[in-house]
Amino acid sequence: MEIFFLLFTNMIPIYLLIALGWVAGRFYGVDRQSLGALCIYILMPLMVFSFVVKLELDVTFIILPFIVYIILSAMSFMWLYIGYYIYHDKRANLLAMTASAGNFGYIGVPIVIILFEPQWVAVYIFMLLGGIFYEATTMYYVAARSSFNIKESMLKLAKFPSLYAVALALLFNIFDITLPAFFDPYWEYSKGAYVVVGIMIIGVALSPVKRLVVAPRFLFLTFVAQFIMWPFLAWGLIMLDQLVLKVFDPEVHKLFFIMSIVPPAANIAAFSVQLDLKPEKAATTILIGTVFALFYIPAMLVLSGMY
Numbered sequence: 001m002e003i004f005f006l007l008f009t010n011m012i013p014i015y016l017l018i019a020l021g022w023v024a025g026r027f028y029g030v031d032r033q034s035l036g037a038l039c040i041y042i043l044m045p046l047m048v049f050s051f052v053v054k055l056e057l058d059v060t061f062i063i064l065p066f067i068v069y070i071i072l073s074a075m076s077f078m079w080l081y082i083g084y085y086i087y088h089d090k091r092a093n094l095l096a097m098t099a100s101a102g103n104f105g106y107i108g109v110p111i112v113i114i115l116f117e118p119q120w121v122a123v124y125i126f127m128l129l130g131g132i133f134y135e136a137t138t139m140y141y142v143a144a145r146s147s148f149n150i151k152e153s154m155l156k157l158a159k160f161p162s163l164y165a166v167a168l169a170l171l172f173n174i175f176d177i178t179l180p181a182f183f184d185p186y187w188e189y190s191k192g193a194y195v196v197v198g199i200m201i202i203g204v205a206l207s208p209v210k211r212l213v214v215a216p217r218f219l220f221l222t223f224v225a226q227f228i229m230w231p232f233l234a235w236g237l238i239m240l241d242q243l244v245l246k247v248f249d250p251e252v253h254k255l256f257f258i259m260s261i262v263p264p265a266a267n268i269a270a271f272s273v274q275l276d277l278k279p280e281k282a283a284t285t286i287l288i289g290t291v292f293a294l295f296y297i298p299a300m301l302v303l304s305g306m307y
Helices: 002-027 032-052 059-086 091-100 108-115 118-136 138-143 150-158 161-174 181-206 216-245 250-260 267-274 279-303
Strands: none
Touching (some): 002 108, 002 181, 032 118, 032 181, 059 118, 059 250, 091 138, 091 216, 091 267, 091 279, 108 250, 118 150, 216 250, 216 279, 267 279
C-alpha cells in the first residue's frame, strides 16, 4: 500500500494540471489548437532531441517503435470490426480509436520521468515514434475511412518535427557531437514546459464540451480494450521475451507496460470534432478514462510487480 500511495500522490499534480487546463479553456479562451501546436512543433522536438542525443544506443531499441505501431494498428482494426458488428455506423470508427490510442505522451511521459532515469526516458520517447506513425497513418485512416488519402496521410506524417529531431539527435549521438554546455539548462526547461503544457492540453481539449454523454456500452467496450486487453497483451509479450526471446532489458518491459495502461488519448477529442464522430461521447469517455487512470495506473504497477 505504501508503494501504491507513493505512485498515487506523484500522479496528483498531473490531474491538477488537467483541471487548470480545463479552467483555462473554459473561462479564459485558451484553445487546444494553439497549445497543441506549441507542444508538437516546438517543445516536444526539443525534449525529444535532449533525451535521444544522450541515449546509450542499443540495436534492440530500433525495433521498439515498430512493435508499438503494429500493436496499435492491430488493436485499432480489431475494434473497428467489433464496432461495425455492434453499431453499424460511425460509432465503430470512434470505438476503434478510443480502444487503441492511449495518452502515451501527455500522461505517459510525465509518469516515466517520475519513475525512471533519463536513459530510460529516452528509450520511452523513442518508443513513442510508433505512436506518432500510428496516429498519422492508421488512426487517420480509421477516423476518416470514407475519405482516406494516402498522400494526405504521408504529408501529415512529414509535418511531425519530432521525427526530424530524433534523426538529428541520432546523428549527433553516433558521431559523438557535443553541444555547448550553455544549452543544458534550456533542455531542462523544454522538458518541464512540455510536461506542464502537454498535461494542460487534456483539460483544454475537454473544456468546450457543454454536456457529458455517458454511453454505458461504449464506455464498457473502451475500458475492456484499454484497461484489460491492452495490459494483458503487453504482459503476454513481456513474458514471451523474458522466457523465450530474452531480447530486452527489464526496464524496457516496464516502459512497455506503462504504455499499455495509460487512458485514451486526448487527441481523440479533436479528431471526433473535426470528423463529426460523436464529440460529446468521445470527450466523456476520455474524461472518465483519465479520472479512472489516477487509481488504475498505480494499482496496476504494484499488482504487476513492475514497480
